[in-house]
Amino acid sequence: ASSLMQPNDAEFFAQQPMSKGQKEAEENNVNNMTDNLHEDQGNLFLRIFKCSAGETGIKAIKDKLLHWIGECLFWNSARSQLGQQLQDAPTNNQSLATDGFFMNLLSVLLDLVYAPFLARYPTSSRVFDVQVEYAA
Numbered sequence: 001a002s003s004l005m006q007p008n009d010a011e012f013f014a015q016q017p018m019s020k021g022q023k024e025a026e027e028n029n030v031n032n033m034t035d036n037l038h039e040d041q042g043n044l045f046l047r048i049f050k051c052s053a054g055e056t057g058i059k060a061i062k063d064k065l066l067h068w069i070g071e072c073l074f075w076n077s078a079r080s081q082l083g084q085q086l087q088d089a090p091t092n093n094q095s096l097a098t099d100g101f102f103m104n105l106l107s108v109l110l111d112l113v114y115a116p117f118l119a120r121y122p123t124s125s126r127v128f129d130v131q132v133e134y135a136a
Helices: 007-013 020-050 056-075 083-088 099-118 125-129
Strands: none
Touching (some): 020 056, 020 099
């Protein structure tokens, strides 16, 4: 007998394993909370960007937010290295942002793009004119 844990052995560690219905309910709960978090983050960024440009303090906040996003992308450019290359690098990987951070930032940025451009014209053929190669 092998001492390695088999895929179905995970239930061994739970006092009372969840039923399929409980598991699905828990997954839905986590998904709803994540959706709410992303929506709130997007609304925060959108409100900052929609503030009146005439107000000096607000303009400075918008500029700082855009600068911060740019800095996040610049200083984490090492993340573009794949797999083992990043793990073998002699740099301090703790100075890089986590996957979760970038998933949240990506969610916010997609919401900012979706709302003004795609939500108004969801069936427009102009969406297909976007040259995604420029993003690379």
